[in-house]
Amino acid sequence: MTPHRILTGITTSGTPHLGNYVGSVRPSVRMSLRPSAQSFYFLADYHALIKVGDPARVQRSTLEIAATWLACGLDPERVTFYRQSDIPEIPELTWLLTCVTGKGLLNRAHAYKASVDKNNAAGEDPDAGVTAGLFMYPVLMAADILMFNAHEVPVGRDQIQHIEMARDIASSFNHLYGEHFTLPVAVIEEHVATLPGLDGRKMSKSYDNTIPLFAPREQLRKLITGIITDSRAPGEPKSVEGSALFQLYQAFATSEETAAMENAYADGIAWGDAKQMLFERLDREIAPLREVYDSLIQNPTQIEKTLSAGAEKARAVASPFCTRLRHAAGLRSLELASTTHASKTAKSLAPAFKQYRDKDGLFYFKLLNREGAVLLQSKGFTSPRESAQAVAALQQQGEDALTGLWDQLSYQGDREAIATALGREGS
Numbered sequence: 001m002t003p004h005r006i007l008t009g010i011t012t013s014g015t016p017h018l019g020n021y022v023g024s025v026r027p028s029v030r031m032s033l034r035p036s037a038q039s040f041y042f043l044a045d046y047h048a049l050i051k052v053g054d055p056a057r058v059q060r061s062t063l064e065i066a067a068t069w070l071a072c073g074l075d076p077e078r079v080t081f082y083r084q085s086d087i088p089e090i091p092e093l094t095w096l097l098t099c100v101t102g103k104g105l106l107n108r109a110h111a112y113k114a115s116v117d118k119n120n121a122a123g124e125d126p127d128a129g130v131t132a133g134l135f136m137y138p139v140l141m142a143a144d145i146l147m148f149n150a151h152e153v154p155v156g157r158d159q160i161q162h163i164e165m166a167r168d169i170a171s172s173f174n175h176l177y178g179e180h181f182t183l184p185v186a187v188i189e190e191h192v193a194t195l196p197g198l199d200g201r202k203m204s205k206s207y208d209n210t211i212p213l214f215a216p217r218e219q220l221r222k223l224i225t226g227i228i229t230d231s232r233a234p235g236e237p238k239s240v241e242g243s244a245l246f247q248l249y250q251a252f253a254t255s256e257e258t259a260a261m262e263n264a265y266a267d268g269i270a271w272g273d274a275k276q277m278l279f280e281r282l283d284r285e286i287a288p289l290r291e292v293y294d295s296l297i298q299n300p301t302q303i304e305k306t307l308s309a310g311a312e313k314a315r316a317v318a319s320p321f322c323t324r325l326r327h328a329a330g331l332r333s334l335e336l337a338s339t340t341h342a343s344k345t346a347k348s349l350a351p352a353f354k355q356y357r358d359k360d361g362l363f364y365f366k367l368l369n370r371e372g373a374v375l376l377q378s379k380g381f382t383s384p385r386e387s388a389q390a391v392a393a394l395q396q397q398g399e400d401a402l403t404g405l406w407d408q409l410s411y412q413g414d415r416e417a418i419a420t421a422l423g424r425e426g427s
């Protein structure tokens with residue numbers, strides 16, 4: 001059985017703020033600590049190019065987001081932590097997926113549609129200022145997810161449609177080329193609040209109302225002082241409903257602390273005092289992380305090292321899988337094709353397993369159908385016994401054994417043809 005895989009990415013287009021921390025970084029670090037999970041966390045820097053045309057900013061943001069994740073407790077020994085652009089198999093898979101993705105599907109993507117609507121409203125050409133990158137965004141994201149056969153993808157609500165599209169794209173590919181991809185599901189943290197920003201609207205780069213997660217202590221205090229409140233005087237009871245200050249406090253406080261703040265509001269706490277309480281509560285959680293963050297930022301070489309080690313781990317999965325997918329789509333050795341053709345003359349052959357030792361000294365097996373076409377191709381095993389065990393599993397359990405052999409195969413052809421061949425093999 002493949003273990004339960006969790007995967008998520010953050011676009012490296014800005015400086016992490018409190019909203020990113022509460023909505024994404026903190027819950028995904030917690031999730032990565034679940035013992036049964038195998039997690040993949042990455043810096044989506046290819047995605048950043050869709051929004052940001054400033055190379056220095058992409059680089060800086062990549063450093064800041066990597067340092068943020070590490071400072072917040074992501075353990076690169078436990079999880080696979082990498083930078084998207086270090087994995088050349090991702091753009092490769094993007095193309096394979098592009099060719100099974102309906103253009104109509106992409107026309108319906110919220111982000112693209114929003115741009116078109118805006119252009120239409122302004123009387124512009126519908127696609128004015130829209131790059132093909134923006135249009136293709138969901139396909140690149142599907143490649144991120146499907147590359148590692150992730151089961152669960154923790155994301156914000158605004159990303160749900162992208163996960164649904166990844167499922168659609170995976171189904172199209174599976175339908176055409178065999179069951180290669182797991183269909184992912186979005187995981188939305190229901191109890192995680194969307195944080196308000198300084199002006200009370202959702203905290204977001206685009207509203208310019210953010211509080212940087214690792215602002216120095218004094219700057220944090222100043223920003224908090226600037227949070228918009230109503231004009232009630234000290235002593236006047238205040239409402240927690242719609243209070244940005246209260247919502248921020250709640251995202252960091254225990255339920256007892258929150259209840260106490262609620263009472264303080266009812267008792268007419270002065271806004272200045274409430275802000276001071278929020279500042280101290282925030283800083284209590286953040287200060288120790290900030291210290292780690294500051295030292296990581298000073299040491300980009302260390303982060304580069306961590307990311308290259310992560311890329312190596314990720315590519316150990318991505319590279320053989322990509323080979324298998326290329327093969328499935330027909331990007332494969334001409335020798336295999338000629339085998340198929342030559343043996344067409346020997347039509348009466350029964351489906352068969354062939355076990356052999358290759359020039360590399362490793363042991364392989366393949367399953368051929370009656371026409372001699374390859375249905376399954378194993379990876380190289382160091383001993384003939386391992387190869388024989390896999391063959392035995394297939395002979396005994398039929399296609400049910402395929403799930404367990406997932407990472408021992410470099411190519412898997414049409415599922416139905418495999419089932420037929422396994423049904424007949426040896427009879």
Ligand code: TRP
Nearest residue numbers: 008009010011044047141144153
């Ligand atoms: N699009 C996501 C965002 O902006 C980032 C992202 C890119 C992502 N690829 C992903 C998230 C794959 C989850 C899985 O938030």
